Amino acid sequence: MxxxxxxxxxxxxxxxxxxxxxxxxxxxxxxxxxxxxxxxxxxxxxxxxxxxxxxxxxxxxxxxxxxxxxxxxxxxxxxxxxxxxxxxxxxxxxxxxxxxxxxxxxxxxxxxxxxxxxxxxxxxxxxxxxxxxxxxxKKQDLPHLFTQLGYVFERNGDIMRAADYALEAKRIGTELNDKRAIGQAYSDLSNLYWKYSDFDKGLEYGLMSVKFFEGRNLNDMEYDFVLYVVGNNLLSLKRYEEALRYFQHANSIGKRYGFYNNLCDINISLVDLYTDLNQYDEAESAGKEALKYAKLIDNDFLMMRSLLALGRLKYFQGKYNDAIHTLNKSLEVATPEFGDKFYLSQAYERLSRAYAKSHSYKKAIDAFGVYDSLKKLVFIENSNKRMSLLQTEFDLADKEITIQGMEERIKKQSSTQTLITIIAGLLLILLMVLYVTYENNKKKNILLEKQNEEKEFLLKEIHHRVKNNLGIVSSLLDLQAEKIKDPKIISAIEESRNRVYSMSMIHQKLYQGLNLSSIGMKEYLIDLSQHISDSYGGDGRISYNYDLEEMELDVDSAIPMGLIVNELLTNSFKHAFPKNVKGLISITCRHITESRILLEVGDNGIGLLEFDKEDDAGRGFGTQLIDLLIQQLDGSIMTINGLGTKTRMEFDLD
Known part of the structure; x- marks a missing residue:
């Protein structure tokens, strides 16, 4: 173990x-x-x-x-x-x-x-x-000051006055909500009760101190010390395994930060612990460590106590002469100014026992006499009543603080209840206003909804009529074409009819769809391409490859894009696949970025399209129309010729 x-x-x-x-x-x-x-x-x-x-x-x-x-x-x-x-x-x-x-x-x-x-x-x-x-x-410095004053009286053997200062430090720490000060006060009381041999009470206060220090999430010298004090109380209660855990925890903190005084204290207690367990080798090792730290810090108080623990070890080992020598050496270190009657009394008590075991009975009686007088100085007459009174004062101070806290909470609750009543009244008024507003808005919303329905119906009717009118124009162009024999004029009329149809489809989609302000481009481009294919007899001969993203565009963007696709598909059917050869046309429409769209039409035909016969300016009407539409959309165009022809356009849309 x-x-x-x-x-x-x-x-x-x-x-x-x-x-x-x-x-x-x-x-x-x-x-x-x-x-x-x-x-x-x-x-x-x-x-x-x-x-x-x-x-x-x-x-x-x-x-x-x-x-x-x-x-x-x-x-x-x-x-x-x-x-x-x-x-x-x-x-x-x-x-x-x-x-x-x-x-x-x-x-x-x-x-x-x-x-x-x-x-x-x-x-x-x-x-x-x-x-x-x-x-x-300042007041915030007083708990630390009272702690040091308490140590002065503790070292003088006046446990009662030391406890009074611990109580005062705790009171101020509680007022200031200073966890470190409260934890330190409980730590000091734990140590004083240990010296007073009330180990259960000492353990209780020690564990309370640990709780406050751990609430700070900081490992410091005072936290290290209280771990040692809790270990002392557990050791005195013969709960050795628990005591060892606390000593080891304290030892690890002390070594990390170089707290030589605490390390010496811990190893002194480890000498006693291992001695009680008859583990004398471990006790000897702990004693050497205690002496080492006492010498490093050059402190007679720690040196005296280290020798005192080693003298007790020698006594339990049955080495009575060595025990006498070590205990006398301990008392030699304790000069007349030593002051700490508690540890002096322990040294004389153990020396008395060692003399008795070595049959030096007169020296044993003399040593015991000194021990008895020192003990009376430390544990003065009526000290039991004083410690009980101290405990009562301590508990009363806690209760007074608790009562003050409860009174403050009651005042706050009373103020809160008044505030809640006022707020509740205001909320009731507000709710009434909101209800009246809601009813008025409800009526307005019903009226607005009715007006919106009427406007929506009118808009659909307008788009329907525009579509029908464009259909009439398309039919008129068909009738005109039947009266004309010139193939070029017929072709021109057919192209114009397809242009009109591409626009009429836009209005058809608008009045048939749920949204009157935008058109789903994927469905529209598929329908348009199928119409062009039917117009030029491409069904079964020309197939399509679509890469179309679901997107909604407004009328001002959709019509120019539809006309561009119409022109490019028309020229593919007219020029890319001569002699009724089979072919493939690809159409791409998707976002490049959130606001930029790619439109691409390509085929695997014979190469660069020969748009309409050039006019006097050297440019065909289809080319001019596409350029105008590209400018309208504030876009760019690039034609790629290779295994077929591909026209790539990019547009920035608002």
Whole structure:
């Protein structure tokens, strides 16, 4: 099982490292619209080298506020690796803002300075600086400030005062809807209840904190810490497998961002976990890791606790003399300014047991006496009542916030109901107006529909009469042709009759169709070609190949196109297939683009068509007519001669 967890942890670390390497976006870019992507606020998409990037980039920022923000972030997160360097960055920032007399940023840098100093065991100085910052910063900065003040009292062993500050931070965070502040407050309470040995309550608050941090979708140091705190409560409840999962998750985040302080905490707890499971080799390995990070950050508090965990391990291994040596070494690291009575009490309690096992009973009694006095300082008289009262205050604060929220919702609902009533009245009036308008429009529409039907009937009647009149003209031409003997004149009359027929077909299609303004060109061209074939006796001798697209054209476009096709087909029948030979005529009509049409007529006859006999100008009437019609359509024409003749035309239609 442990090997599986180690493999899982290894892959998690690889994924995080890969994400950090793949991150292409720089944290600081002065030429960008957002020059500084604030770490753990705007983004967490970076690797452990982010502090080096901040250190190199913050001087390039052009506005003071952005420069201060980047430097303050650099100082605060550097304390997770190097406390002295972090303090240098902070005091450099304080010098800058004091020269500019920027009180707000002076207060914010002081909060960072206090956070660093309390971790350097300078608790009184840290408290004074944090108190001074309180009157300089904005309300949104107070949850972070109260969190640091809570840590000062926690390190002094005053769990009650620490809890008071956590409660105040949570109250302000709730007012501001600051998920990070609320999550941090629940995290601190979880840790305090763990120290108070109320592990169920500690786990409850820890899981609530995890929920708030995960709602931010950002992995930061505080989220990493609460995972560790939840793991501690689970470990104390002997839920080892669950505790290990939380420790491993926290470990992967800590390694990605280089949170040495959190990594040391996690490995200290892993020493205890593996010790409880009698997995002493794993406990030894975790202890070495804890010592490594404590040395890297050069922090006596972490070093003392690492040795304390290793002393407990030696005790459970039965190596009592080694345990005594390691625990005494732990107490040597804890100087008189150490302050944290909770861990000092644990060290003396374990030392007392180790002395007893090695039969040094007087030393065991002395160590136990120190443990007992420290415990009384941490868990003062009536502390149970105080913790219960604290819990009541905490619950009441939640309920007050809930009640305030409900009152606000009731007010909003009341306002909403009034607004709805007004809107409903207006809607009723509007509906009445709309109903009257609808009835009037209905009457108008009936009248308009009747008028449209009458107009449509009249238009159809006009097209019908135009078609009939053109039919009469065609018949007159037939009668005239019967009285004439000259073949050329008869041919000319026949061509004119076909021209008239091509126009009459347009009007026939209009009054027979559903649309009085346009003609379906596919059906029209097929009917026209069949008529020309019948006129020249081409049935059974001349066949057609159609490539016709379904399209609707208006009368002004359809009539010229019909006359052009009529002329081209007439000349194909007259000249392309002499001596009654069989042949093929192809007709193409389709869109090239949305507004441009291709019209193409070709045959496989004897070659270039000899249009009407040339007139004095050297051009036949058919050629002149086609040119005029092409101009009317604003088109172009090209004749291709090869195996037959093909005439290609393109038109732009409105």
């Amino acid at each position: 442990n090997k599986k967890y180690l493999i899982f942890q290894f892959f998690i670390i690889l994924i995080f490292l890969g994400l950090g390497v793949m991150s292409a976006q720089q944290l600081i870019d002065p030429d960008r619209s957002n020059p500084y992507n604030r770490i753990f606020v705007d983004t967490d998409n970076f690797g452990s080298s982010y502090l080096e990037e901040l250190e190199a980039g913050y001087p390039k920022l052009k506005t003071d506020s952005l420069k201060y923000a980047a430097l303050n972030d650099l100082a605060y997160y550097t304390h997770t690796r190097d406390l002295n360097k972090a303090l240098e960055f902070t005091r450099s920032g304080l010098k800058m803002v004091r020269e500019k007399k920027n009180i707000l940023w002076e207060g914010r840098f002081q909060i960072t300075e206090g956070a660093i100093l309390l971790r350097m065991e300078q608790l009184d100085t840290a408290f004074a600086i944090l108190q001074d910052a309180k009157g300089k910063v």
